[in-house]
Amino acid sequence: MELLIERGVEGAGMEQIAKRAGVAKVTVYRRWSSKIDLLVQAVESLREEPPRLPDTDPADLPSAVAALLPTWSEQLADRRFQTLSARVLGAGPDHPELLSAYLEHLVRPRRDRAEEILTQAREVGALPAEADIPVLVDMMTSAVIQRLLLSTVPVSAVEVADYLRALLRQVGFRFPSG
Template identity: 40%
Template sequence: MGTADRTPGRPRSSEADAAILTAALDLLIERGADATSVEQVARRAGVTRATVYRRFPDKTRLLLAAFEAANGNPSATPEIRDVEHLLTGWASVLADTRQRRLLRRLYSAFEDYPEIARAYQSQFGDQRSDTRTKVFERARDRGELPAGTDPQVLLDLLSGAGWQHLVTYPDTCTAQDTERYLRAVLHQVGYRPKERK
């Protein structure tokens, strides 16, 4: 249950909602999922555990909500115009120091908390992957990618490159540096953007 859900009774405090998500996000980044508890989140947010549990029935949903709030609660089906738009968006995220730390924490939690991975994939991953795959399909149809390009394999390749960047490049990389890196990966598989009129 997220903060957008409402039940009968007294209206919820938007300040409490924000404080809970901020506390959960800060603790996740600082300590990781394993060392973050609902009790710690409640204490840092200045609310009771019951207040947290009324909004989020378990830690998995709380951490997922915090992750999404950090990204501005994006749509499960993002609007991506083309490959250039996709590159710019990914580069922006990968160049943000706080986002980089958050992503590393999130991915490292998947081993010990597979339910977080399953919930994230079910709630957002499948639809977002489908949207991005269609972007590559359209690029292939326009001749910007080789005719034999498999969009799903290409998405996996670019996602893997993003993870490689997170773990091997410094957090001081700029968006321009990061975009050049991602673009070089796509260049190797034959991506050649066409001039737009």
């Protein structure tokens, strides 16, 4: 992962990977038939469950979302995560299997969690009843990519949390006052 983040797909050759791991190149080839197979497995290993909302009264859902924004923002503000995302998205046309692994193991769990939370928000009236949840998630994903991956200016976790809060407000999410 370090080489992929530092140098991209083309710069993360089997020889460099073996050298970084302190093993012979043949040792790497015994386990993986290609660099892309190795990188796909490395991306798959990053899978983690996004934070869940605590079990609370449905009326407290907006407060629970507000409390989770800093946690979600930490990863989004991490330059290594941003660089990894940019590298994999950029490599997609040449290495679709790597992009597929990224989408399945890093993006899909977060999309699913966002859809779950926004559906709950719609059910408790924190989002308009006519809100199209998959479209909202697409809009939010696109906005995050625009803000974090297409910008050369680093942003802090606090700035990301503020941006996510503004984005949610823009789509009609009703945060608690105060």
